[in-house]
Amino acid sequence: MGRVFKERTSVNEALQLFLESFSSLRHTEELPLEACTGRVLAEPVISGRDVPHYRRAAMDGYAVRASDTSGASPANPVFLQLSDEVEEGTSIWVHTGAALPEGADAVVMVEDTFTSGDMVEIRSQVYPGKNVGQIGEDIKKEDPVFEEGHLLRPCDAAVLASLGLDRVKVFRKPVVAVIPTGDELVSRDRAGDVPPPGMVLETNGLMASLYVEKWGGIPRYTRIVPDRPESIKEAIQANLDADMILLSGGTSVGKRDHAPGVVESMGRLLVHGVGVSPGKPVALGVIDEIPVVCLPGYPVAGLVALYFFVRPGIRKLGSVPQLPETILRKRLTAKISSKIGYVNFIRVIFEGDRVRPLTGAKSGALSSVAKADGYVLVPEHIEGYEEGQEVDVFLVE
Template sequence: MFKKRINADKAKELFSGVIIPVSDPELLPIKDCDGRINAFDVVAGVDVPHYRRAAMDGFAVRASDTLGAGSNSPVILTAGTGVERGTCVMVHTGSPLPEGADAVVMVEDTVMHGDSVEVFTQVHPLKNVGEIGEDIQKGEVILKKGHRLRPCDIAVMASLGIRDIEVFRKPLVAIIPTGEELVPRGKESLKEGEIYETNGLMAALYIERWGGTPRLLDIVTDSPPRIKDAIISNLDADMIIISGGTSVGRRDYVPGIVESTGTLLVHGVGISPGKPTALGIINSKPVVCMPGYPVAGIVALYWFARPALRKLGNLPDEPDRIVRAVLSDKIASRAGYKTFARVKINNGKAIPLATSGAGILSSVSKADGFVIIPENIEGLSAGEEVDVVLIE
């Protein structure tokens, strides 16, 4: 039997406490860094802009030459190639400000007749002028270490002439599917007792979506030496996920192998579905042992593997995507277990699909999200407003 069932939140906290974030960086072109985490502060090496520039289309002037200009009393200036008393130069947005000019009159506040320019508004010094370093000053820290890069951040780096940046390496996650009943997805027909391997594929896709690099292994049979060999040969990974073999049956060897090879932190969690989940650490590498039943497996991935991967990858915490809905029917749950009830959303209603049936994978595909019922509550009633955590 399970040595001790542990509270789901305590299990997550215990597991998080043994995880050491990846610290080694890799140098990448900035165009490939969307969503990545910068490993060092990014410091501006130049001013932006690095020259005084016009901030509007119009005429560069000496502000003092526009004194008294108004809608009924324009000042007349002469358009030329340089700015001095009584003259102006046509400029475009982003143009260098000509020597002698200290302001720009917008083109809509002027009327041009040949070389004469009527100015209908008074401007003050630096009006419509972009100063050197107005956007970014040389030596300024523009992005702190640990920032998750967005397209706008990458554009700022491009404006500084930065071509490459050091970002934290994505965590490598080895995924080991186990089970005598599993067969590769390419097999054309199934015998009785055989099923296609799906958990490893699902885990690999989620790991990639969540910011890791998956390494999906071939199916490993329920053989302790082979499972142990698969673990040992993949300790170069930053995290290991093992699917199947976590319960208390005759062929459920995985928790014992983790315990004999490293440290078994948890075996048996107050989470439904997902009670047989086991968590451990081997050679400082976190190990998530997800149940073989696919719904229990996806709950284990969401509750344990996702936050572990985020910490490994130096990724900032992000809240779940949640929508509010009203329960169309009651949901039963078991005291002492955090229950993940699958629901479908329709016109503001949360329609329960299942709370049990850990092997019914299609119930997750049909669902829009989970209603997570706390351990101290025995079910929810129809008509209650609930949070629905959307399934990615």
């Protein structure tokens, strides 16, 4: 008999154990606003200025003393003298955004006026403050503007710029070492040649690196490591300066599956064997407070482990807030059968208003993911879904 998984941890429990085993990074860096999109604020932002910093006209029109317009209407207009300053009986043209002249307390919009020579006919009564943007109306000095942990969007960069800031302190991106393991792997440097039988090009590490980057980490994609415990151990040791370590391959229970054992020997193995299909061989651990994920070598299983554990792991390390995910409600074109006791990851293709499950797809066939637009997760306790049933569909990102 071969070795078997000692236990099988549910997805939720495994994720909780994993996320509890390490802390968010507190290292920060300062970036120019031009580079802050998608980054997370590492300190609250308090405004150092009033915005606007002067009383401004909110419309094109004539700056007036509101009291001078008392009773004005189209049938009964008030006439004011055009002048260089606003005092009783005089007015000055102002455009939107211009500073309101001293003495004025309102703006009559141009549509309610008529000019003739050096006189302006005011056809509408205004109250003090009408069409005037007051100092600090948008943001007051000392106002809290953003909290620590805010995920910066382009519109936020513009707000920060309007406060006179040109740099902003954000959390550093986590560095994630991606270590492909396996005697059968051939480096992509030799992608031009078909490898000999039994050998395959390294592609899982490439995939993991690109997801790490997409999710806000900095991938460190290392050389291929052979299936020997000492080699894996050395590779881990060489990357203990990273914030997270991903080992790809060698995580099942076969003779050549050394990754979980090495993690156990160097730190704590939290989980080996998760109730997700594909993806069961995932192992999760922590070495020197650095989270370690052992990704199954079967590409779809590896992808599931990336989605289920690496994505939330990077979010926690980088303090990236969880945004609502795009979830579509779609009807199935065909029945899905699912393995009880496992969350089943079912790839689906959009077909008109519906989704077609790729039910025959094997976990070794990454092409099934490439064909897929999304996926459906069937919970542990459910045997599957019927044709025509409405299900939640997540996008393959």
